[in-house]
Amino acid sequence: MKSFWPIYKRELFAFFVTPLAWVLITVFLLVQGMHFFLLVDHFSNMGAAASDQTPIQAFFGNTILLYLVLFLLVPPMTMRLFAEERRSGTIESLMTAPVSSWSVVLAKYASVLTTYVAMWAPTVFYLVILQRSGEVDWGVAASAYLGVFLVGAGYLSLGLLMSAITTSQFLALIMTALVVLGLFILGVGEFVTREGTLMHDVCSHVSVWAHMNDFASGIIDSRRVVFYGSCVVLPLFVTVRAVDAWRWG
């Protein structure tokens, strides 16, 4: 694990030194800012009509915007992690240094997760601004951020895996986007299948829409935490196996 730290630092450096990072962050904050502005505007005009919801709930759940952002954000963040190193051959220098596959995988994962958290961090200011004219339930906000963190962590882990199984960044991008989209569509199945069927149970278990609505309302369900926990751990495990597998190809 000693090699975790240098690789982690280098990955962060490599990401922030490219224009891609700054484009992603700028677009992300622009979209989130607009999203938030429209919501607050909507709630201040509608007043009593929308009283069963707060702007925080709407910001983190119940609208398509959050998922659209995740869908557009995660694949370009993870696509280069392994695919680029394998294409350019730098993976050879990396893996012939005294490092373990686990530390390489974890360091790369931790670097995108850090970036992801750093991208969301400025949105806390939205809530601070909101508090100046209203009341913010910080417990609910914390729960909502936990939801955003867990969903993002799961998606990033899947993206890392996709990057490890191909040498093409573009393919990694497409595959990650498809998996994220696939999970979302499977989750939407909750609303179209009949209650009580197996399909309905499966769909509601993976439904990111329902999960985020819970988190945004301040409900932390241990099933959700376990689900996203396994969405993180399982792909990471398979990624390590994939990295080991190149050597025996």
Add this chain to the structure above:
Amino acid sequence: MISVQKLVKRYGTGANARLAVDDVSFEVDKGEVVGFLGPNGAGKSTTLRILSGFLGMTSGKVSVAGFDIRDQSFEARQKIGYMPEAVPLYPEMRVAEYLAFRAELKRVPRRDRPAFVDDAMAKANVDDVANVLIGSLSKGYRQRVGLADALVARPPLLVLDEPTAGLDPNQIREVRDVIRDLGKEHTVLLSTHILSEVEASCSRVVVIAKGKLVAEGTMESISRKRRAAGLVLVVRGDVEAALSAVRAVPGIAKAEPEASGTDTHELRCSWQKKLDEAGTAQAIEQAVAALVSAGCFVREVRPIRSSLEEVFAELTSSEHGHEHEHDEKADP
């Protein structure tokens, strides 16, 4: 320092399987500079990748500095400074930055890092580009940054895969000089398909072709193979007398007139097979003596050496590819 025993590497499985390395064994002792020679596609890079711990082997046993590359991969990798074939580097980093990263990755203690990095840059001759982005360096510089990377943790063993590939003659000379200096402190195994490369910097060579070991030995023992061809004598006088005199000399298998000048004749002689160095020298003396006593005047005595390239071609061509020609490591 390196011990490779019965190494086999097969890519793919079933009908698509391709044997890249087929039962190769060799050793590299401490302090040696060994050239790993073979035509492109002979399995050099595959062997070096297995040595460096990047690829797994199908069967066999490889140990580096006493550590098995499979079971003690971690310790073995710490002993090797490996420079991959295309010298992959991160283009977005500066040279000194990159080397500091590599030093940290290779577990150089924090307080030693600046000194180790400076030292590696000085040895590889890249200190003048320390703050330049790697992406904007020329090929020659990149190659030397790769060398500095291999050196940075001061490993006892350097494994360099085609360190001079794609360089111009001046750059090749520079890199060669660096390698020769490195040979004083490190054990070096370097692969190449250029023979003069090996001649310039190596004390011993291992030659492989089509995945098989075809020759192994010191530079002299390989050079002995190249003594071969024969002798050209330029004489003045009667051609027939000269020819019969030369043909009578023991050791000379054939002598033919090749070209004639206004009053001189050029005779081309070839040695009998398996004539050793002393025998050749003796035969040359006797040939000259025989010519003189036959009343001819000797103008020129010129041994024909087959070029290293010819020896190389002979060693690695398909007819010879299958017979193992082991030369004793110890030379007389």
